[in-house]
Amino acid sequence: MDESASLAQLAQRLKEVVGELRGIPVDVERLDDSELVRQQIAQAARTAGELRAMHPVGSPDTGRQEQQSRLSVLDELRRGMAMRTIIHSSVLDDPRKAARIGELHAAGDLHRVVDEPIQQLLVFDRAVAFVRITPVAHSPGALVIRQQSLITTLIDLFEQTWSRAREVSEPTHRLTPREREVLALIAEGRSNGAIARALSITEAAVGKHVASVFGKLELPATQDDNRRVLAVLAYLRGTAR
Structure with a gap:
């Protein structure tokens, strides 16, 4: 199935979900406080067995914050969490970030790379998802989604993107x-x-x-x-x- 057909199917699925949700209370919470978002992500990570993540750009954190994030991911991997992460190819342009991704990939946080635009997304198990409120890099706040129909659609989006992505260890040559x-x-x-x-x-x-x-x-x-x-x-x- 080509990419256009896959996207058409996803669009149709989104329409079906919207229809299913009409008149039904949707379990979506808006958090404007970025610190509160981080706290809820940490809480979800403590008990989750699986994480699907998409990152359009590298982390804006300071060196110390990035180190803490790296150690946290390694701790969760040792605990047994299964992780898959999709990143945008531009993240690898930063040697420091590329080295961090290589370390996490080797530790078990499997990474794949895409050149197409993607949005920030975290899905823990099939229980809760975090999506950036506005599709702008490093913008504050997030939507916390627990509605199962929406989570299923986000997982479908992740899996289709994952299937098209290339391995992070695969050599890539950036052409104009x-x-x-x-x-x-x-x-x-x-x-x-x-x-x-x-x-x-x-x-x-x-x-x-x-x-x-x-x-x-x-x-x-x-x-x-x-x-x-x-x-x-x-x-x-x-x-x-």
């Missing part, structure tokens, strides 16, 4: 939007001239983009390898993004 366009057309078997006509740019510009792609993918010119084919293979595997 134009480089991705050029690589996609190379994957269609087009020559530099055909790519130039398709993108309304000069053939010389295409050559520069192709050279940049080869450089980022660490594909040196050799007599034994076809760099265009190797670049396409990286594109199809999802490691060239």
